Amino acid sequence: MSRGTTPEKVVDERVYEVHELTRVEGEGSLRLRVRDGEVVEARLGIFEAPRYFEQLVVGRTPDEVIDMVARICGICPVAYQMSAVHGFEDLFGVRIDPQSRALRRLLYCGEWIESHSLHIFFLHAPDFLGYDSGITMAADHRPLVEQALKMKKAGNHLIKILGGRPIHPVSVRVGGWSHVPRVSELKEHRAALEESLAFAQETVKLVAGFPMPAFAREPRLVSLRHAGEYPFNDGRIVSSDGVDLSPTAWRDAFEEFQVEGSNALHARSIDGKGVYLLGPAARVVLAGEQLHPLAKEALAATGMTELIRTNIYASIVARAVELVHACAEAIDIIDAYRVPSEPLVAWQSRPGVAAWATEAPRGLLFHRYEVDQSGRIRHAQIVPPTSQNQAAIEADLVVAAGQVLDLPHAEATLRLEQMIRSYDPCISCATHFLDLRVEEA
Amino acid sequence: MTPRVPIFVCGEPARGDDAAGFAAIDLLPSDLRDRVEVVPVGQLDILFLMDLPADSPCVVVDAVAGLRPGEVWVRPLAALVGRSRALQAAGRAPELRSSHELPLEQVLDLAATLRDAPPAGMFVGIGGACFDVGTPLSASVAAALPALAAAIAAEVAAIKDTEQAVPR
Numbered sequence: 001m002s003r004g005t006t007p008e009k010v011v012d013e014r015v016y017e018v019h020e021l022t023r024v025e026g027e028g029s030l031r032l033r034v035r036d037g038e039v040v041e042a043r044l045g046i047f048e049a050p051r052y053f054e055q056l057v058v059g060r061t062p063d064e065v066i067d068m069v070a071r072i073c074g075i076c077p078v079a080y081q082m083s084a085v086h087g088f089e090d091l092f093g094v095r096i097d098p099q100s101r102a103l104r105r106l107l108y109c110g111e112w113i114e115s116h117s118l119h120i121f122f123l124h125a126p127d128f129l130g131y132d133s134g135i136t137m138a139a140d141h142r143p144l145v146e147q148a149l150k151m152k153k154a155g156n157h158l159i160k161i162l163g164g165r166p167i168h169p170v171s172v173r174v175g176g177w178s179h180v181p182r183v184s185e186l187k188e189h190r191a192a193l194e195e196s197l198a199f200a201q202e203t204v205k206l207v208a209g210f211p212m213p214a215f216a217r218e219p220r221l222v223s224l225r226h227a228g229e230y231p232f233n234d235g236r237i238v239s240s241d242g243v244d245l246s247p248t249a250w251r252d253a254f255e256e257f258q259v260e261g262s263n264a265l266h267a268r269s270i271d272g273k274g275v276y277l278l279g280p281a282a283r284v285v286l287a288g289e290q291l292h293p294l295a296k297e298a299l300a301a302t303g304m305t306e307l308i309r310t311n312i313y314a315s316i317v318a319r320a321v322e323l324v325h326a327c328a329e330a331i332d333i334i335d336a337y338r339v340p341s342e343p344l345v346a347w348q349s350r351p352g353v354a355a356w357a358t359e360a361p362r363g364l365l366f367h368r369y370e371v372d373q374s375g376r377i378r379h380a381q382i383v384p385p386t387s388q389n390q391a392a393i394e395a396d397l398v399v400a401a402g403q404v405l406d407l408p409h410a411e412a413t414l415r416l417e418q419m420i421r422s423y424d425p426c427i428s429c430a431t432h433f434l435d436l437r438v439e440e441a
Numbered sequence: 442m443t444p445r446v447p448i449f450v451c452g453e454p455a456r457g458d459d460a461a462g463f464a465a466i467d468l469l470p471s472d473l474r475d476r477v478e479v480v481p482v483g484q485l486d487i488l489f490l491m492d493l494p495a496d497s498p499c500v501v502v503d504a505v506a507g508l509r510p511g512e513v514w515v516r517p518l519a520a521l522v523g524r525s526r527a528l529q530a531a532g533r534a535p536e537l538r539s540s541h542e543l544p545l546e547q548v549l550d551l552a553a554t555l556r557d558a559p560p561a562g563m564f565v566g567i568g569g570a571c572f573d574v575g576t577p578l579s580a581s582v583a584a585a586l587p588a589l590a591a592a593i594a595a596e597v598a599a600i601k602d603t604e605q606a607v608p609r
Contacts, residue, residue, distance in 0.1 A: 135543075135551045138554045138555055139554050149491060153488050
């Protein structure tokens with residue numbers, strides 16, 4: 001805390017800063033400055049180097065792009081493959097086998113299981129349980145950490161069965177799959193998923209019992225919504241205030257823009273309505289009707305749907321509910337699986353714009369590619385969820401400031417870090433992230 | 442059933458001296474290759490260690506920054522756990538090479554916490570000079586590859602002598 005004095009007035013300014021945020025994916029920082037009780041600066045800094053993927057894919061073919069964009073993230077490579085492949089198939093008029101479509105949902109289930117279990121138990125739960133890391137938490141909660149590791153492994157193994165390896169899978173192709181599993185391969189993994197489902201149900205109860213810091217705001221929520229399924233790789237882009245768009249039409253309502261000092265683009269709605277929130281909390285609120293019955297039951301038992309909507313700290317509950325969904329749907333898909341009669345359908349390239357949005361673990365992920373006459377990429381735009389959530393994070397920092405000013409400085413800073421971790425930000429995906437420093441003046 | 446010793450080879454083959462472990466594995470004598478299970482892991486993940494039966498020894502191979510280039514460095518895995526805990530007690534942490542992965546010492550520390558004992562086995566490292574993408578092995582490290590391979594072979598032989606290897 002610093003105090004500058006004049007004969008007329010004493011200025012009270014506080015600065016809360018975290019130069020390197022921990023328990024997030026990638027490199028970012030936080031700065032919050034409050035002067036006389038008013039927030040004068042709330043910044044999430046992203047200093048991780050730009051990744052240049054949008055330029056790297058120029059001149060490449062669609063199938064090359066699918067494998068390249070998976071490398072954007074080691075946590076959510078499937079999301080990048082799904083947004084890309086669905087965009088190309090939409091442009092080329094490809095209709096894949098229904099079983100291939102089910103396998104893509106199964107692949108997404110694997111990603112959500114490994115990503116959500118990683119975030120809940122190793123990145124976020126230590127905040128609620130009073131530990132500085134998952135490692136120190138393991139000493140006191142060994143069975144919990146062991147179960148969490150098994151669950152994460154179950155998700156990664158599902159990706160390996162379908163995609164050849166536990167991260168950066170390589171079998172997704174325009175038109176379907178270059179390789180599909182035998183029925184027996186998936187059946188062998190069913191027991192691990194049953195165990196994960198039971199643990200996910202217990203996880204919902206566990207995290208719903210965590211003490212939630214006070215926090216209230218009315219966010220604008222955005223996610224995919226589908227009439228017949230919980231949104232993974234299909235559905236319409238909807239918002240809590242009436243947006244309703246094709247998954248190809250993100251740019252009809254939103255745009256990216258550059259912010260000085262950040263290596264990640266921000267995003268905003270072009271109607272001037274300001275920031276919006278993506279991710280598990282948005283999905284559970286906007287598309288909760290399509291949750292698997294077991295997930296819906298788990299959510300109802302918490303009685304926390306409204307809290308999930310208004311308190312970002314409660315996103316950990318939404319994430320746990322989605323763990324239940326992903327495990328339960330994965331089991332259902334495996335039970336109904338038969339090898340696709342045509343795993344890879346023939347297709348022909350055509351020039352035009354390939355665009356699609358799917359639901360990454362952290363929220364809506366939009367891709368747009370301009371394909372030329374030779375079938376190669378002329379221009380690419382990739383809009384990750386963390387990029388879009390940056391403005392919401394900064395807006396929530398302003399709200400959170402009012403809740404932490406009476407706390408000791410270190411505790412206040414930790415609370416602000418915890419709030420940022422509630423978003424499960426993936427800075428490496430966005431490579432446009434924020435540096436949190438809190439100053440009170 | 443033939444017992445095999447797991448060798449976890451860390452590193453990125455495209456990043457200069459980070460490829461040293463992979464290159465050294467290629468130099469292992471063929472009779473030894475039949476007695477080991479080489480697992481290329483990039484970064485050592487906790488799940489690799491948790492998959493090992495308790496008390497089953499392994500060898501972890503990686504390039505190391507901070508040593509003289511080409512210097513071969515062999516330590517029990519338990520010693521690295523001890524280093525992690527000593528740093529933690531001093532309010533510090535092992536230097537991060539990536540925000541996406543735990544440092545090797547912390548992975549071993551976590552395994553020790555979950556197992557109530559440090560992982561059994563040895564770490565075999567080699568000092569590196571350059572880890573830039575697209576660069577070859579430095580001359581110092583290339584020259585020391587036979588020594589690195591010999592150190593790996595010696596540790597495998599020691600494990601075999603104690604007949605603690607993992608059943609195949």
